[in-house]
Amino acid sequence: MAVQRSIRQLLLTSTVKRARRQALPPVTRPASHGPARHPGADHPEDGLRLVLPLPPSINHQYATVQGRRVLSSAGRRFKALVGQEVLCALAKRKSGPSLGQMLDGIPLALDLRFYFESELRRDIDGGLKITQDAVCEALGLNDNRIVEVTLRKKWDAAAPRLELSLRALSSSGMFSR
Numbered sequence: 001m002a003v004q005r006s007i008r009q010l011l012l013t014s015t016v017k018r019a020r021r022q023a024l025p026p027v028t029r030p031a032s033h034g035p036a037r038h039p040g041a042d043h044p045e046d047g048l049r050l051v052l053p054l055p056p057s058i059n060h061q062y063a064t065v066q067g068r069r070v071l072s073s074a075g076r077r078f079k080a081l082v083g084q085e086v087l088c089a090l091a092k093r094k095s096g097p098s099l100g101q102m103l104d105g106i107p108l109a110l111d112l113r114f115y116f117e118s119e120l121r122r123d124i125d126g127g128l129k130i131t132q133d134a135v136c137e138a139l140g141l142n143d144n145r146i147v148e149v150t151l152r153k154k155w156d157a158a159a160p161r162l163e164l165s166l167r168a169l170s171s172s173g174m175f176s177r
Contacts, residue, residue, distance in 0.1 A: 047099075047165060047166050047167030047168065048086070048089060048099060048135070048139075048164070048165070048166040048167075049089075049163075049164065049165050049166075050082075050085050050086070050089060050135075050163075050164045051161055051162070051163050051164075052081070052082060052085060052131075052161065052162045052163075052164060053078075053081070053160075053161060053162065054114065054115075054116070054122075054127065054160050054161065054162055055075075055078045055126075055127035055130050055131055055162065056072070056074040056075055056078055056130075057122055057126055057127075058123070058126040058127075060072060060074050060075070061074070061075040061130055062075065075130060078130060078134065079130065079133070079134040079137065082131065082134035082135060082138060083134065083137065083138040086135060086138035086139060087138065099139065103139070103141065103145075103166075103168050106145075106168040106169065107145060107146075107147040107148070107168070107169045108141075108145050108146045108147065108148075108166060108167065108168060108169060109146070109147070109148040109149075109150070109166070109167050109168075109169050110132060110135075110146050110148070110149050110150070110164070110165070110166050111149075111150045111152075111164070111165040111166075111167075112127070112128065112131060112149070112150070112151050112152070112162060112163070112164055113152040113154060113162070113163040113164075114127060114151070114152065114153050114154065114162055115154045115155065115156040115159065115160055115161045115162070115163070116153065116154070116155055116156075116160055117155070117156075117157045117160050118155065118157065119153075119155050124151050124152075124153040125151060127162065128149065128151060131162065131164065132146060132149075135164065135166060139166075146166075147169065148169060
């Protein structure tokens with residue numbers, strides 16, 4: 001278990017270093033718009049909340065290189081930035097069990113609120129997979145642990161962004177027949 005934590009920390013550290021080398025622009029958080037408030041989730045220690053730039057559109061997430069579909073440079077930059085933001089959020093957490101320990105073996109819920117510049121520019125689901133993969137990769141979690149996803153599409157021409165919330169679900173009632 002200690003070896004897995006060491007490997008995870010090494011991978012996260014290398015993600016941050018890679019992001020810095022690629023000279024990612026800083027994440028600008030809108031002054032007038034804080035992270036969305038969710039009923040019953042006023043305790044940031046219960047999960048993870050981030051305000052991120054919008055992910056690249058689905059048309060810009062992948063490229064074809066020598067006949068193979070690979071993540072584009074824009075997609076790699078977004079994933080690195082998410083990894084960096086997750087690390088910063090984890091570093092700001094109060095002492096106690098780590099988020100990974102809190103979420104270990106528990107079904108998860110992911111809430112994504114996309115704030116686009118205009119209502120017709122993008123599909124609501126185009127940023128789901130890359131965001132889910134980036135957050136789970138940064139936390140060292142398998143994304144199959146996410147059993148509930150909520151997507152919301154909103155408009156904010158002045159401050160386009162993605163507001164993300166990842167939280168643990170109670171195991172009661174999950175996968176009932």
